[in-house]
Amino acid sequence: MIPDSLREYPIAAAVDRFDSESITGGKHDRGEWTIEIAPAKIVSVCGFLKYDEKFVRLSSVTAVDRFPAEPRFEVVYHLCSVERKQWLRLKCRVLGSEPEVGSVTSVWRGANWYEREVFDLFGIRFRNHPDLRRIMMPEDWQGHPLRKDYPVTGSRV
Amino acid sequence: MVDAPQEQPSGRRRMVLNMGPQHPSTHGVLRLLIELDGEIVTHCQPDIGYLHTGIEKECEVKTYQQAVTLTDRVDYLAPLSNNLCYCLAVEKLLGLEIPPQAQWMRVMLTELTRLNSHLVWLGTHAIDIGAMSVFLYCFREREEILRIFEMFSGQRMMTSYFRIGGLALEPPRGWEKRVKAFVDIFPSRVDEYENLLTANQIWIGRTKGVGFISVEDMLDLGITGPMLRAAGLKVDARKDHPYTSYEKFDFEVATRTENDVYARYQVRIEEMRQSTRIIKQALEGMPSGPWKADAPHVVLPDREKMKTQMEALIYHFKIVTEGFRVPEGEVYQVIESPRGELAYYVVSDGTTHPYRVHMRTPSFGNLQATPKIVEGILIADVIASLGSMDFVLGDTDR
Numbered sequence: 001m002i003p004d005s006l007r008e009y010p011i012a013a014a015v016d017r018f019d020s021e022s023i024t025g026g027k028h029d030r031g032e033w034t035i036e037i038a039p040a041k042i043v044s045v046c047g048f049l050k051y052d053e054k055f056v057r058l059s060s061v062t063a064v065d066r067f068p069a070e071p072r073f074e075v076v077y078h079l080c081s082v083e084r085k086q087w088l089r090l091k092c093r094v095l096g097s098e099p100e101v102g103s104v105t106s107v108w109r110g111a112n113w114y115e116r117e118v119f120d121l122f123g124i125r126f127r128n129h130p131d132l133r134r135i136m137m138p139e140d141w142q143g144h145p146l147r148k149d150y151p152v153t154g155s156r157v
Numbered sequence: 158m159v160d161a162p163q164e165q166p167s168g169r170r171r172m173v174l175n176m177g178p179q180h181p182s183t184h185g186v187l188r189l190l191i192e193l194d195g196e197i198v199t200h201c202q203p204d205i206g207y208l209h210t211g212i213e214k215e216c217e218v219k220t221y222q223q224a225v226t227l228t229d230r231v232d233y234l235a236p237l238s239n240n241l242c243y244c245l246a247v248e249k250l251l252g253l254e255i256p257p258q259a260q261w262m263r264v265m266l267t268e269l270t271r272l273n274s275h276l277v278w279l280g281t282h283a284i285d286i287g288a289m290s291v292f293l294y295c296f297r298e299r300e301e302i303l304r305i306f307e308m309f310s311g312q313r314m315m316t317s318y319f320r321i322g323g324l325a326l327e328p329p330r331g332w333e334k335r336v337k338a339f340v341d342i343f344p345s346r347v348d349e350y351e352n353l354l355t356a357n358q359i360w361i362g363r364t365k366g367v368g369f370i371s372v373e374d375m376l377d378l379g380i381t382g383p384m385l386r387a388a389g390l391k392v393d394a395r396k397d398h399p400y401t402s403y404e405k406f407d408f409e410v411a412t413r414t415e416n417d418v419y420a421r422y423q424v425r426i427e428e429m430r431q432s433t434r435i436i437k438q439a440l441e442g443m444p445s446g447p448w449k450a451d452a453p454h455v456v457l458p459d460r461e462k463m464k465t466q467m468e469a470l471i472y473h474f475k476i477v478t479e480g481f482r483v484p485e486g487e488v489y490q491v492i493e494s495p496r497g498e499l500a501y502y503v504v505s506d507g508t509t510h511p512y513r514v515h516m517r518t519p520s521f522g523n524l525q526a527t528p529k530i531v532e533g534i535l536i537a538d539v540i541a542s543l544g545s546m547d548f549v550l551g552d553t554d555r
């Protein structure tokens with residue numbers, strides 16, 4: 001169901017026609033469009049946006065930890081259409097315990113390292129990722145540093 | 158991990174070579190695991206994270222103004238570009254209007270930063286390939302740029318000269334003369350570098366036809382910046398989504414079509430000339446007026462006012478000790494850094510500290526494509542290709 005705030009946005013209307021159960025929210029704030037997508041639908045919606053709506057570039061994949069609110073994590077995708085010079089933000093809310101979402105590496109190969117970074121620093125797993133392992137922290141590190149319940153400074157005991 | 162070397166049918170074995178993390182040609186602490194069949198690279202796996210210092214986590218415990226000093230250290234060869242991107246993002250969240258003089262000064266200093274970054278790139282790229290004298294000539298010009306930065310902000314590299322609301326300090330007396338002297342002589346210096354390299358048979362032999370990657374692969378893998386422009390795509394955030402008054406400046410976006418290391422070299426040389434053009438225009442048309450926004454809740458008052466007026470003292474105290482509150486929301490500010498598309502994703506929850514700052518840095522996206530560019534070519538060409546990507550590990554690892 002497309003929310004009122006997105007009714008005038010043709011891309012949102014196209015996504016809604018593609019899969020009417022994919023959009024769970026969205027807004028238009030400070031000149032930027034955000035569409036919230038259900039986690040189960042994110043890969044198919046990204047495929048639609050890349051091939052049909054020509055968002056050929058994925059600029060970044062990142063996450064925000066909303067601890068202690070649930071669903072705890074927001075996985076945020078920023079897409080760019082080179083020919084139309086347009087930007088779009090997609091968000092996906094994921095639960096805090098055993099967070100998992102589908103990987104969009106099948107749509108844009110460039111999502112690979114970004115999803116590895118989100119896995120490394122937040123602990124969110126990406127299903128069907130070709131090589132999901134830590135990228136910034138050492139391989140044997142315990143814990144996910146960018147989570148809100150991880151301290152800024154300290155020594156490991 | 159790369160597989161153990163295997164016995165090939167011809168009896169030859171593949172060698173796994175560890176390039177880095179300490180290596181003069183990897184431009185930072187990058188580790189490349191290269192599997193070689195003779196001199197040809199069959200498999201390459203980059204390993205990053207050696208310079209990861211948790212800047213994004215640090216930003217969450219600092220006030221918005223304090224976080225500006227952290228942004229310098231992300232891409233340490235273009236510190237003012239990072240300052241600019243962060244300040245623009247927070248100013249968008251606040252809805253602040255920046256006065257024209259501050260905007261033009263920002264453009265001028267950002268273009269000087271672009272020259273700074275490209276000079277280091279040219280010097281190090283040339284020295285990797287073997288042209289050692291170019292390195293010293295580039296650093297001679299860079300020395301003058303660093304002295305200009307020191308004149309403005311007191312710092313050569315980590316300037317933090319842009320603040321939320323405008324500039325950190327008033328532009329110093331005599332800056333016009335220094336910048337004009339630099340801009341008058343710089344085009345002839347670029348001619349000098351071109352004299353040494355552009356028609357040099359060894360340079361052409363090492364760089365022409367090397368480092369090819371198709372445009373579809375580049376867009377799919379996340380490459381941005383001069384590499385896209387050297388393949389014919391005219392993509393530049395300064396023209397596509399102008400910020401901080403770039404729309405008022407007259408300049409060309411350099412492109413080539415050959416899509417090899419030589420084309421990327423030509424694109425960046427042309428960008429140096431265009432940046433000089435922009436700096437000249439900024440110098441001649443610099444508007445007068447205030448150098449910071451009129452927003453007493455956000456911008457620190459002048460020191461004389463702070464010492465004589467009660468309201469100014471109270472604002473100063475509140476801004477420095479507590480920080481200013483930024484309305485809730487999120488912004489993805491994109492700018493064109495010397496390396497490619499730089500974007501800051503700033504999420505605010507209404508308090509004095511950023512809730513989340515994510516830096517979408519160009520080097521992270523560019524490095525991801527290294528295996529695609531490097532597999533199947535000679536190991537000597539790997540060095541040339543890596544140099545043409547112009548990545549910086551501080552930018553990659555944050």
